[in-house]
Amino acid sequence: MFKILSRATALGLLFASAAHAVEPGIIVATPCPLGDCKAAIGLQLVGEFSIATGTMFDGVEFGGISGLSFDASTGRYIGISDDRSEKAPARFYELQIDASAAGITDVKVTRTVTLKDKNGEPFAAKFVDPESIRLGRDGIIWSSEGDAKQLLPPFVRIASPDGMFVREFTLPQGFAPVADKSSGIRDNLAFEGMAVMPNGDVMIAVESALNQDGPITTLTRGALSRMIRYDAATGTPKAQYAYPIAPIPQAPLPEKGWNDNGVSEILALDDHRLLVVERGFAQGFGNSIKVYMVDTDGATDVSGMPSLANADAAVAPLRKAQVLDMRAIGLVPDNIEAVTFAKGTDGSDLLVFAADNNFSKEQKTQFIAFKVLARP
Numbered sequence: 001m002f003k004i005l006s007r008a009t010a011l012g013l014l015f016a017s018a019a020h021a022v023e024p025g026i027i028v029a030t031p032c033p034l035g036d037c038k039a040a041i042g043l044q045l046v047g048e049f050s051i052a053t054g055t056m057f058d059g060v061e062f063g064g065i066s067g068l069s070f071d072a073s074t075g076r077y078i079g080i081s082d083d084r085s086e087k088a089p090a091r092f093y094e095l096q097i098d099a100s101a102a103g104i105t106d107v108k109v110t111r112t113v114t115l116k117d118k119n120g121e122p123f124a125a126k127f128v129d130p131e132s133i134r135l136g137r138d139g140i141i142w143s144s145e146g147d148a149k150q151l152l153p154p155f156v157r158i159a160s161p162d163g164m165f166v167r168e169f170t171l172p173q174g175f176a177p178v179a180d181k182s183s184g185i186r187d188n189l190a191f192e193g194m195a196v197m198p199n200g201d202v203m204i205a206v207e208s209a210l211n212q213d214g215p216i217t218t219l220t221r222g223a224l225s226r227m228i229r230y231d232a233a234t235g236t237p238k239a240q241y242a243y244p245i246a247p248i249p250q251a252p253l254p255e256k257g258w259n260d261n262g263v264s265e266i267l268a269l270d271d272h273r274l275l276v277v278e279r280g281f282a283q284g285f286g287n288s289i290k291v292y293m294v295d296t297d298g299a300t301d302v303s304g305m306p307s308l309a310n311a312d313a314a315v316a317p318l319r320k321a322q323v324l325d326m327r328a329i330g331l332v333p334d335n336i337e338a339v340t341f342a343k344g345t346d347g348s349d350l351l352v353f354a355a356d357n358n359f360s361k362e363q364k365t366q367f368i369a370f371k372v373l374a375r376p
Contacts, residue, residue: 022045022329022330022331024044024045024046024047024103025044025045026044026045026329026330027042027043027044027045027373028042028043028044028045028323028324028329028370029041029042029043029373029374030042030293030321030322030323033293033321033323034293034295034319034320034321036295038376039269039273039293039376040374040375040376041293041323041374041375041376042372042373042374042375043323043324043351043370043371043372043373044101044370044371044373045329045331045368045369045370046099046100046101046102046103046104046350046369046370046371047099047102047103047104047368047369048104048331048366048367048368048369049104049105049106049107049366049367050364050365050366050367051063051107051357051364051365051366052364053357053359053360053361053363053364053365054361055365057093057109057112058112060087060088060112061087061088061359062081062093062109062365063081063083063356063357063358063359063365064081064082064083064356064357064358064359065079065080065081065082065093065337065338065354065355065356065357065365066080066081066082066130066131066132066192066337066338066356067079067080067092067130067131067132067133067134067142067143067194067265067337067338068080068095068133068338068339068340068352068353068354069133069134069135069340070340070341070342070343070352071135072343075343075345076094076095076096076097076110077094077095077096077097077340077342077352078092078093078094078095078133078135078140079092079093079095079133079338079354080092080093080130080131080132080133080142081093081130082129082130082131082145082337082356083130083359084125084126084127084128084129085122085123085124085125085126085127085128086125086126087359089114089115089122089123090114090115090122090123090128090130091112091113091114091115091163092112092113092115092130092133092140092142092163093109093110093111093112093113094109094110094111094112094113095107095108095109095110096108096109096110097342097352097367098345099342099344099345099350099352099367099369100344100345100346100348100350101344101346101348101350101371102346103369104367104369107367113161113162113163114163115128115130115142115159115163116159116163116164116165117165118165118168120164120165126147126150127152128144129144129145129146129147129188130142130143130144130145131143131144131145131190131191131192131193131194131337132191132192132193132194132265132338133194134194134195134196134202135196136158136196136200136202136232137200137232137233138158138166138232138233139158139159139160139161139166140158140159140160140161141156141157141158141159141194141196141202141232142156142157142158142159142194143155143156143157143191143192143194143204144157144191145185145188145190145191145192145207146177146185146190146191147177147187148177148181148184148185148186148187148188148190149187151176151177151178151179152177153171153175153176153177153184153185154171154175154185154190154191155168155169155171155191156168156169156191156194156202156204156230156235157169158235167235168235169202169230169235169236169237170235170236170237172228172237172240172303174210174212174306175190175206175210181211182211182212183210183211183212183306184210184211184212185206185210185211186208186209186210186211186216188207189206189207189208189209189216189262190206190207191204191205191206191207192205192206192207192262192263192264192265192337193205193207193263193264193265193266193276193277194265194266195266195267195268195274196232196268197268197270197271198268198270198271199271200232200233201229201230201231201232201238201271202229202230202232203227203228203229203230203266203268203274204227204228204230205225205227205243205263205265205266205276206225206226206227206228206263207225207262207263207264208223208225208245208260208262208263209223209224209225209245209308210225210226210308212306212307212308212309213225213226213307213308213309214308214309216260216262217245217246217247217248217260217261217262218247218248219247219248219251219259220247221247222244222245222246222247223244223245223262224242224243224244224245224308224309224315224317225242225243225245225262225263226240226241226242226243226302226308227240227241227243227266227318228240228303229241229296237303239296239301239303240301240302240303241296241299241300241301241302241317241318242299242300242302242308242315242317242318243263243276243294243317243318243320244317244318244320245261245262245263245278246261246278246290247261248260248261248280248282249261249280249282249288249290250280250282250285250288251282251285252282252283252284252285253282253283253284253285254283254284257282257283257284258281258282258283259280259281259282259283260280260281261278261279261280261281261288262278262279263276263277263278263279264277264278264279264335264336264337265277265336265337265338265339267339267340267341269293269375269376270376272295272296272297273293273294273295273296273376274293274294274296275291275292275293275294275323275339276291276292276293276294276320277289277290277291277336277337277339277353278290278291278292279335279336279337281335286332286333286334287333287334287335287336288325288326288327288333289325289326289327289331289333289336289353290322290324290325290326291322291323291324291325291326291339292320292321292322292323293320293321293323294318294319294320294321295318295319296318298316298319299316299317299318299319300313300314300315300316300317302315326368331368333353333355333366333368334355334357334363334364334366335355335356335357335358335363336353336354336355336366336368337354337355337356338353338354338355338356339351339352339353339354340352341372344369344371348371348372349371349372349375350369350370350371350372351369351370351371351372352367352368352369352370353367353368353369354366354367354368355367
């Protein structure tokens with residue numbers, strides 16, 4: 001463990017860039033996703049940067065980055081930690097990421113902000129599970145996954161820049177966990193992704209199927225999760241959509257090992273298109289990260305359907321088209337749970353991903369950046 005001498009010098013010493021898993025410059029282009037050539041998207045890999053697990057900042061272990069959002073007014077980023085107030089009170093970080101079309105050369109933490117509960121106090125241990133964070137029009141929007149085992153519902157809240165509670169969005173019926181598991185979120189598979197649309201609407205993605213909507217993914221079967229569209233000004237739901245999660249992409253290497261696949265983050269492209277990150281994991285293999293473009297136009301509003309597994313009417317899910325497979329281009333992604341559009345230090349348009357290291361010595365906080373060549 002390095003001794004912290006000062007904030008500026010210590011972070012320069014501790015945050016050392018990892019060797020590239022693949023040479024930068026690879027271009028991934030999808031000229032006509034979903035049959036729409038006006039929605040063409042093109043990405044060019046510029047590089048990656050990793051922070052070792054165990055790195056300390058202000059006496060607290062850094063890690064758990066599950067959400068990332070670029071602040072154009074400052075040129076910096078905010079990243080939320082999914083620490084359940086166990087290592088330190090629930091918090092988000094302000095980050096300086098030196099990224100450009102030439103690569104990522106440094107990542108520094110400039111400050112830590114403690115998130116407060118409705119009483120203005122830091123969250124007690126295990127009473128919150130922060131997962132995603134975005135800059136909204138009237139504050140910082142963040143989500144908690146809740147805890148199905150404790151019957152703690154997930155939530156979406158707005159905080160002030162100093163982390164104080166401002167207000168909470170309305171949770172739609174059917175999402176709160178119940179003791180008999182007949183409905184509601186599954187444990188650790190809840191409000192994982194969030195996007196702010198250009199018109200101000202907020203989209204929330206559930207990582208996998210609600211209990212009433214059918215089973216979760218397997219190697220041979222996908223699942224239907226839900227996305228909630230909110231009016232951010234009022235915090236009230238406007239619509240819900242069914243999102244078709246792909247089957248688990250990789251079998252575990254141990255015969256009875258763990259594997260899964262679900263939605264780990266979403267990002268708005270315009271008022272009806274989003275990027276969706278599907279994060280697969282297979283024990284003994286690692287993570288598979290695929291990114292899809294989806295379109296809400298033409299999708300059924302399922303907010304009035306208590307169950308997607310036993311729907312009375314036909315459901316048109318969100319249409320999706322794959323635009324990136326990190327493994328296919330030679331990357332070895334860690335547990336990617338965050339993504340944001342950003343401006344590089346050279347003014348280039350970037351798409352920056354970040355991985356949640358789960359505070360595990362076998363993982364790392366990994367940042368991967370692409371130059372955006374084209375997008376809707």
